[in-house]
Amino acid sequence: MSSRLSHNWKWEDWEISWSLSKSLSETSKINILLIHGFGASKGHWRHNQDFLRNIGNCYSIDLIGFGESSQPSALINNEPKKKNSVKYSFDLWSSQITAFCEEIIKSPVYLVGNSIGGVIALKSAQILSENCLGVVLVDCAQRTMDDKRLKRNDILMNLLRPIIKTLVRQRLVSNTLFNRAANPKVIKKILEQAYPSGKNINKELIEILYKPTQRENSKEAFRGFINLFDDYLATDLFDKISAPIQLIWGEKDPWEALDEAKEWKKNFKNIKRLDVIKGAGHCPHDEMPEETNKLICEFIQDTK
Numbered sequence: 001m002s003s004r005l006s007h008n009w010k011w012e013d014w015e016i017s018w019s020l021s022k023s024l025s026e027t028s029k030i031n032i033l034l035i036h037g038f039g040a041s042k043g044h045w046r047h048n049q050d051f052l053r054n055i056g057n058c059y060s061i062d063l064i065g066f067g068e069s070s071q072p073s074a075l076i077n078n079e080p081k082k083k084n085s086v087k088y089s090f091d092l093w094s095s096q097i098t099a100f101c102e103e104i105i106k107s108p109v110y111l112v113g114n115s116i117g118g119v120i121a122l123k124s125a126q127i128l129s130e131n132c133l134g135v136v137l138v139d140c141a142q143r144t145m146d147d148k149r150l151k152r153n154d155i156l157m158n159l160l161r162p163i164i165k166t167l168v169r170q171r172l173v174s175n176t177l178f179n180r181a182a183n184p185k186v187i188k189k190i191l192e193q194a195y196p197s198g199k200n201i202n203k204e205l206i207e208i209l210y211k212p213t214q215r216e217n218s219k220e221a222f223r224g225f226i227n228l229f230d231d232y233l234a235t236d237l238f239d240k241i242s243a244p245i246q247l248i249w250g251e252k253d254p255w256e257a258l259d260e261a262k263e264w265k266k267n268f269k270n271i272k273r274l275d276v277i278k279g280a281g282h283c284p285h286d287e288m289p290e291e292t293n294k295l296i297c298e299f300i301q302d303t304k
Contacts, residue, residue: 004049004060011099013084017068018042018061018100021053030056030304031107035097035124037115037141037283038225041067043208044114047200047289048296055297056110061100063093063120065221067212074224076169088224090116090232094123101128110300112136114285115256116225119143122237132243134303136296139249139256139282140234147230165229174223182213194282196252205286238268245271246299248292250280273299 004019019042023030032052034045042049042060052058062069065088073085086092097120101109108131113121118140125132143149150158167173180186187209191201212218238245245268249261258276265274275295277284285292 009100009104011064011096011103014064014070014072016062016064016070016096016100018059018104019049021049021058023053023055023057025055028056029107030300031105031109032056032058032300033097033101033105033109033111034058034060035111035113035117035121036060036063036066037113037117039066039209039222040114041208041212043067044283044286046204046208046286048285048293051289051293052296055300057105059100059105061097063117064088064096065224071215071217071220073217074220074227076224076227086224088221089228090119090123093120094127097121097124098127101131107131108133110134110136112138112296113140114138114283116141119232119234119237122234122241123232125241125243126237129242132241134244134246134299135241136246136248136299137234138285138292139253140247140261142256142260143231143233145229146233148233165227168223168226171219171223174226175219177226178213178219178222182210182218184210193254195287196250196254196281197279197287199287200289234264238264238270241270243270244299244303246295247271247274248284248295249274249276250282250284250287251276251278252280253282255282272303 004021006019009016009018036044041062045060049058049060065071075085075087110133111121111125118137121135125135184206187206195201247261249258261274265271277288277291280288
C-alpha cells in the first residue's frame with residue numbers, strides 16, 4: 001500500500017501537484033525530490049518514492065504542463081504574449097523546482113531526474129547552490145536535436161532543419177503528432193522500446209502516461225517542448241554546480257547513448273560515479289527499480 005500523500009501548491013498563476021512519502025526515520029534530515037521526464041508525471045516514480053522514504057522525506061512533483069499540474073498554452077519564440085500562456089523551457093521548469101524547494105521543502109535537498117528531468121535537476125542545482133546536496137541523473141537527456149549539437153558537415157540536416165522548425169511551430173502539425181502518440185496502443189509500443197526487458201510494462205504504467213494526455217490543454221507542453229531547439233545541454237551545466245553527481249544509466253537505452261555518459265564521467269570531475277544497469281533501457285527507475293533504488297541510496301549515504 002502506498003504511503004504517498006498528494007498535495008496542491010499554488011506557484012505564480014499555476015496549480016502544481018506534488019506528493020510526499022514521509023521519512024520512516026524521525027531523526028533523518030535527508031530530503032529527496034524526484035523529477036520526471038517528458039510526457040511522464042510524478043506517478044512514474046511509483047516503484048521508488050515509497051522505498052526512498054527509508055532514508056529520508058521523498059517528494060515527487062508534476063512539472064508544469066504535465067500530470068495533474070496546470071497546462072498553460074505554449075508560447076513559442078516571436079509569438080505575442082497571451083494570458084495563460086508560458087514559454088515551456090528548462091528555465092521555466094527549474095524555476096518551478098527551485099521555488100518548490102524553497103517554499104515547500106525548506107531544507108537542503110537531493111535532486112533525482114530522469115531524461116529531461118535530469119537537465120532540469122542540473123539547472124535547479126545551479127540555482128539552489130549549497131542547498132542542493134547532490135544530483136542523480138537517470139538516463140539524462142542528451143538533447144541531440146539542439147542547435148548547439150548540429151554538425152556543420154551534416155548537410156542534409158542543415159537543409160531540413162529550417163523546414164522542420166517552421167512545421168512544428170504550427171499547432172495543426174504539433175496537435176496531429178500529439179494525437180497520434182496519445183493512445184494506449186502507441187504508448188505501449190513506445191514503452192516496449194524504452195523498456196527492452198519488458199519488465200513492469202502493465203496497465204498501471206500505460207494509464208499513468210495516458211490519463212494526462214486526455215486533459216483539455218495537454219497538447220500544449222508537447223508543442224512547447226518540440227519547439228525547444230536552443231536550450232541547456234547537460235554539458236553546459238556540469239561545471240556550474242558544486243554538488244556531487246551520480247549517473248545511473250540503462251545499458252540498452254535506445255535514445256540516450258551510454259557512450260556519451262561515459263565521456264561525461266571522464267570529462268567532469270563532479271561526476272562521482274556512473275552506474276550501468278544491465279539490460280535496462282531509458283527508465284531503469286521503473287523498469288528495474290530494485291537496483292536503481294539501491295544505487296540512489298548508496299550515493300546519498302556516501303555524500304550526506
